[in-house]
Amino acid sequence: MVDETAIQQTQGSEPKSEEIQSRRPFTWGTGAIWLLLLAFLLLLFFGLRRTQQGPVQPGAPAPQFSLTTFDGQNLDTTQMRGQVILVNFWASWCVPCEQEAAELQQAYENYKDKGVVFVGVNYVDTEPEARDYMARFDITYPNGPDLGTRISQAYRIRGVPETYIMGANGNLVEAKIGPYASLAEIQASLDRALASTTE
Amino acid sequence: MTARRSLALVLLATTVAVGFSLAVSRPAQAQPPTPSDNQVNQVASQLYCPVCENVPLDVCPTQACAQWRELIREKLAAGWSDDQIKQYFVTQYGDRVLATPPAHGLNWLVYVLPPVAILIGVGVLAGVLRSWRRSPVPEPEPPSITENPYVRQMEEELQRRERGE
Numbered sequence: 473m474v475d476e477t478a479i480q481q482t483q484g485s486e487p488k489s490e491e492i493q494s495r496r497p498f499t500w501g502t503g504a505i506w507l508l509l510l511a512f513l514l515l516l517f518f519g520l521r522r523t524q525q526g527p528v529q530p531g532a533p534a535p536q537f538s539l540t541t542f543d544g545q546n547l548d549t550t551q552m553r554g555q556v557i558l559v560n561f562w563a564s565w566c567v568p569c570e571q572e573a574a575e576l577q578q579a580y581e582n583y584k585d586k587g588v589v590f591v592g593v594n595y596v597d598t599e600p601e602a603r604d605y606m607a608r609f610d611i612t613y614p615n616g617p618d619l620g621t622r623i624s625q626a627y628r629i630r631g632v633p634e635t636y637i638m639g640a641n642g643n644l645v646e647a648k649i650g651p652y653a654s655l656a657e658i659q660a661s662l663d664r665a666l667a668s669t670t671e
Numbered sequence: 672m673t674a675r676r677s678l679a680l681v682l683l684a685t686t687v688a689v690g691f692s693l694a695v696s697r698p699a700q701a702q703p704p705t706p707s708d709n710q711v712n713q714v715a716s717q718l719y720c721p722v723c724e725n726v727p728l729d730v731c732p733t734q735a736c737a738q739w740r741e742l743i744r745e746k747l748a749a750g751w752s753d754d755q756i757k758q759y760f761v762t763q764y765g766d767r768v769l770a771t772p773p774a775h776g777l778n779w780l781v782y783v784l785p786p787v788a789i790l791i792g793v794g795v796l797a798g799v800l801r802s803w804r805r806s807p808v809p810e811p812e813p814p815s816i817t818e819n820p821y822v823r824q825m826e827e828e829l830q831r832r833e834r835g836e
Contacts, residue, residue, distance in 0.1 A: 596722055622765075
């Protein structure tokens with residue numbers, strides 16, 4: 473009985489010191505692994521949060537951008553401060569965009585002398601088809617390709633058409649996801665944006 | 672004599688004219704052939720549809736993808752290389768159109784994380800195997816003879832006989 477206890481004690485004490493010695497370097501390795509895992513999870517978290525954020529909300533500062541139109545004209549929204557800017561994302565392959573194309577052009581004609589600027593942002597499209605589309609709907613307001621999808625990424629759009637109306641102070645006044653149903657709806661949005669700038 | 676001289680002049684003029692036209696005119700070249708669907712798809716397979724989620728451009732059924740494949744055909748016909756076409760698509764639609772993301776920025780993680788994870792896994796496995804080898808699992812001892820119920824029953828029987836029961 474005494475012998476067994478002695479054996480147990482010796483068996484119990486010797487591996488303990490070995491374990492401590494062997495665990496020391498492994499603890500650093502484990503710590504590094506946990507750190508890496510944590511960094512990866514944080515990255516994943518922020519990435520997911522960004523994708524789940526949804527489009528830019530009214531009231532927030534609207535992303536500013538520059539764009540070269542199909543006619544070679546350079547537009548910079550930072551130089552248009554003091555005016556209401558309507559930014560419409562569209563594509564020639566987008567069937568719902570066709571529903572509002574003529575109405576947007578009509579609204580442009582009605583509001584171009586009232587301090588409203590229209591900018592069409594052509595989202596992932598091919599230039600000949602985009603030009604055909606503009607010709608088909610007699611679109612005359614400035615339109616240009618969203619090179620590298622930088623503008624659409626800044627606005628975090630989910631698809632086309634989407635329309636954002638920027639107030640004179642650079643904040644977003646309205647966001648329309650999907651096509652406008654009528655000219656009256658566009659005009660009502662523009663009137664609200666103009667009213668908010670005069671307040 | 673005059674007729675001969677005029678004939679000689681005409682022959683000379685004709686020879687000069689023919690020689691000049693041969694020297695100036697170039698042989699007509701064949702039009703470059705229109706790139707085949709296979710050639711277009713070979714480039715398209717290295718690109719992804721910029722609109723759809725995770726759909727390679729060569730198999731994407733949408734109208735937009737058909738337009739992009741036509742664009743590739745036009746660029747190939749114009750003599751563009753695969754890399755030039757891919758670069759054009761990146762400029763127009765961003766990095767996400769590439770089947771293999773370029774190794775810059777956070778994209779590095781795509782290339783670094785898998786080998787790091789494998790190395791860590793190998794390290795952990797090696798550590799676990801080493802610890803197993805160091806402390807072998809003790810073999811279960813055979814049950815002692817007194818614990819055997821048949822032996823115990825036999826001993827009880829013998830004791831009972833000794834007592835004369």
